[in-house]
Amino acid sequence: MQRQTSLGRVVRVGLLTMVGLFFLFPIFWVFLMSFQTNQEILRIPPSLFFEPTLHNYQVLFSGRLETQTGTLEVRFMQNLMNSVILATSSVALSLVLGIPAAYAFARFKFRLGEDIAFTLLSFRFAPPLLVLLPLAIYFQQLGLINTYTGLIWVYQLITLPLILWIVRGYFEDISEDIEHAYRIDGNGWFKTFWKIAIPLAKPGIAAATLLSFIFAWNNFVFALILASADKQPVTVGALAFVTASGIQYGQIAASIVLSVTPTLALALYAQRYLVEGLSLGAVKG
């Protein structure tokens, strides 16, 4: 679109380099740290040169951290598994609940429709702590405390509004006539939804899935308050490297690297949908 002059090119490359440095240097540094011992990390001044070690990763995978104060049991892999379970199930449930609702809001004008949509979005307004106060007590009574089910339910606060909002926008961008044509061909409503609306909304669904997955993955406080140690995600688990004999920065770095991997894989997989999928129904081209 823009014509590229050579000066413009230089400016562009310069700006992109600065952006890349700001956003990626800390990650690069953490990546390096994950191959260093704590002693190398805690050098004055910090240095780029070190003897790489896989020790930090070994600790995470083996689940045993030898410190001078004894052997610590590291439940990182279990935490990672919990994160996967919680984020995946929450997003899956949000998709099952959110896509039909998003479709309803996008396609049908019905009484209270906008109000329901707004209510659902407004769950995003509720400060999580506000809900957590009494929720713990209700969960206790309902037997949902310390269960994946309970957590997945609460995670809907994070994932559902986002999915609803993005997917609704995307549905609105799809020509209704395409669905009408399919029904006139002789297909029922549900088949049309399944074979036409959903496949066409795939980019939107993919983008919403990725973003809500990230936000679910990063949640910290819900599991901490509502679940026992065996259900904690990596966000809580990584704090276990703050030990009596010091913070194990190397292992924290390694756990960051490991915990980013699934999300990054998902992002790369959904790469081509990510940007196209967020058109939000705001502009009709």
Added chain:
Amino acid sequence: MTRKIHDLADAVVRRQLGRRDFIRRAGQMGIGAGAALYALNHAQSIAMAQNFDWQSHSGTSIKLLLNQHPYADAMIANLETFKAMTGIDVTYDVFPEDVYFDKVTAELSSGSTEYDVFMTGAYQTWQYGPAGWLVDLNEFIQDSAHTGPEYDWEDILPSLRASTAWSGVPGEALGGDGAKQWAIPWGFELNSIAYNRRVFDEHGLEPPTDMAELMETAAKITRDVDGMYGIGVRGSRSWATIHPGFLSGYSNFGERDFTMENGQLMAAMNTEGSKAFHRDWVQMIKESGPRDWSTYTWYQVGTDLGAGASGMIYDADILGYFMNGEGNAEAGNLAYAAFAPNPEAEAPTPNVWIWSLGMSNFSQRKDAGWLFMQWASSTDHALFGAREMDFVNPVRQSVWDDEAFQNRIAESYPGYLEQYQASAPGSRIYFTPQPLFFNLTTEWASSMQQMVGDQIPVDEGLDQLAESVNRQLRQAGL
């Protein structure tokens, strides 16, 4: 051979033989560690069961909520012994310290029946007790149906027993009349100086003996030693900033947090003596404390000492103990000194932090839970932890007197024992017990941050603090 191993195990039970030696000798006899431990457990069970029915809740299952801490590690390492002895199954959840107390509060305040026994600090019981979340353990300790004759409650250091008992009346002394035993002391830390002897030797420094020397030495280190600052103390916006070195030194000058006036608690942070101490403290941090002091919790304080970024710390003694181990750049270079900042004081007055065991009032297996607490705070387990794990500082006099323990400490941590012995007599909780503890000490820390950050002069800041504290006390009806 079976005969032999049992004799050997009995020797352990009679405390004639250390556990480690037992395993070694069992190994020489060709017996695997697993089988040997089993024999040992068996022997211990028989020994303890002779005087007390440890099996009374066999088949029950209890759950513990633990902070990630060497004490918990030591207990977990020995847990099979308890299981074998009682037939009680024990599961546990370990949470990192950063979030541990929030988790405990969340569990208790929702009335959760999940956990029966949990680790707690003494300060926390000032909230948990009045809230009705804790069981008064006197009813168990004093009842021979629940507590075996070997338990020896009196063996636990008196100041610690007192510090974990409170009547619930704000301002009333800990351990006084009508006090409820909200928790059992388990392990504790007192505050003294740990320093980098290598650096001190290189620069001809001596450990300070009063506040002026402390400030001077710290300033000298900051000035003379490249890449090192003088004194590590905590500074985060939290009660934890107040209770270690700061309150220990503060109390050494006879200053108090509150006074009782006409039956009402009144803030005492704005006396002239308090203002003078605060001025020194703030100046010391500005001159020779960590530059990002206001984010410092115990682990930054410790990390800096271990990594050679700070010359000394005035904090929990076991922090210096842990930092002297391998994995730290300055391992083996650390030394310890008891510290009384007031030149006129006779002895140090370290405020203490007590890791304790509490029982949830919502527990549905309280009797079994008590069996566990009894075992976990028993002399047997304490000896095991002190000799072979990092279960220091022990709360029992008999353990401090144990030669194996003394030798071990003297060997690997020279000076530590002396530091302890000099500090111990004056050590207790110097806070006035009241349920707004966290609220008001956090505000205290926040106020100090403002002083260090030059947002407010020390005197004015303390006057404001006292005013705000008094207002909150009145609002809460205290």
Added chain:
Amino acid sequence: MATEAMTGAATNGAKRPLMRKVLPYLLSLPALLVCIGILIPFGTAAWYSMQRYNLAFPMTRGFIWFDNYIMLFQDPSFWHTVRVSLLYTFFTVGVQLLLGLGIALLLQRRTLFNNIMSILLLLPLMIAPAIASLMWRLMTNPNFGVLSYIVGLFGFTDFRWASAPSTALFTVVMIDTWVYTPFMMVLLLAGLRALPRQPFEAAELDGVPQSFVFFRITLPMLTPYIITAALFRMLESIQQFDIIYAMTQGGPGNTLMVFQVTAYLERYQYTNVGRSAAILMVLWVITFILSNIFIKQWLRLREKARGVA
């Protein structure tokens, strides 16, 4: 599934099938029901906010109408909290909007490099702020911190980041920006790429200056995206907890005592449930009002866009 029921119900063409009226409700109800469950605790919390309710003082619990609120409104530290929260929100959303827009413009063309870059730039978002903050604390440590070292090379040898009152807000806003700008960027990039091409081609043919194109064509057409992105960021920013709590716990002093940090301390450390609930209710009201404004704007713009199309 539902199809069978529907076709069955509608074989008589003379009757208006009930299913058609009911379907949208059927579709949106499950989502609503799942969320309603959350509404109940919300109501309870509102109820708590009208009680004197400190867990450590079980005897004094009682209903006090709006006294908690009145006490808050009379407390200067509460107004400080409001101010800091709004400032934080303003700075984070503002900076991230500008930065996100700038990056989106840089990456606007659909090249492989730009696509890969946009994914890589998402990386900060993938690290949980709670853990990322641990790393930021290390990196801004004056002794071992690589960032302290780097700014030291530029002459800022005594830069104290989050630990000094004067730079604390800057530091947490910077970290928030590092974490969440990618979110802004990806939404705006999506918007930019979805814009119709004709106006731009026409403008280029006419030789209209680029600044004019940007302010008169790009920006107005991008507004719905900007509103959506700003809305989601605003919601999170005003409720910020993880980064600030992990970096400074609200300090130094009271510098960063935003809503959720204050409420968290009140609830989990001071056990003052009533006051904590009242603080959060005020936060909720502010969030609700702000979101309403955003959403009204968004709906209006959308209607306009649809009307034209």
Added chain:
Amino acid sequence: MTYLSLTAVSKRFKDDVVLDKASLAIDRGETVVVFGPSGCGKTVLLRLIAGINEPDEGRIHIAGNEVTFLEPEQRNIGMAFQNFALYPHMTAFDNIASPLKARGMKGTEIARRVEEVGELLKIGHVLHHLPKALSNGQKQRTSLGRALAANPRLLLLDDPLRNVDAKLRYEMRIELPRVLKAFQTTVIYVTQDYKEAMALGDRVAVLMGGGFKQIDHPSEIYKDPDSLDVARLFGDPTVNVVDGRIADGAVELLGLRFPLPGHLDPGPCRVALRPESIEVTLDETAAGSMPVDVGDEGRHGLAVELDAVTPLNVRAVMLLKTADGKELLATCSEDEATRLPRGHKNVTAHIRAADLLFFDQAGARLRPRPN
């Protein structure tokens, strides 16, 4: 033999009344073109028939069964959309096969049928392409193929030629009747192009102001419109309308008097004359403003000024101005046009009296009653 009937169908969107008690009856096998200005509700009408929308009032029957509220998939109809509405994620083949699959046809039979339709519509070579790889014309044919493939009992075509270029439109205008005949189906065809309406419709239904103004054969509608509005819709250039007055068995307009073929009530009226009913001759003698009467063969001469001549395909359009400033359009063949003088010239316009159409002041047709 009515196949599709709409009885007093009304539809409004909020306050906007789109259809107001519209009725229509279509015979089996007939092609009816629904024609009207844009926004008149043509598309809504189709959507009601297809079952995409439901009417607020009125009934719709197909083959004697009421379908007013039946779901679209139960109506066995085919529809081609103005914007084609192809399934973007399916190939042209799958698009066309879609209605066949929905009807449970077997795979081999589907393939045969789709090939057949593809051949007929000349898109056999692109059947394996996705819609985005098709040209506009191919998309249009695919969309038509999809609508026709299952031999629906009723075929709805929503302005299918609107979005294709002019050349294609002409091609299709010729080809469509052949295709439709091949399927022998009942067709409703919506368009806003009167030529398409004239070319394709067995009958044309004129939809205006929420209802059908006239339903008739194309030539009848052109020659014998029921209202001035209908008359105005058909013809390019559009019809001339002048004020007239009826008195004594004759009508006066433009200063001329034409005897009426039958009886009409006296009074003011409006008169429509088609451009092709005006013939222009070079007649220097008639210079001046006096009307000339050129005998009694029903043509009246009028002295006018020729303001402009614009060629339009094989014809030319002339702009004439009468003495009192009234503008008239007339057409003639291109050959004749070349003989006309350039620039402002005085000529004679001859009006064919038999072609005059009379309307009352409100625009309703006045038909002279036999005396």
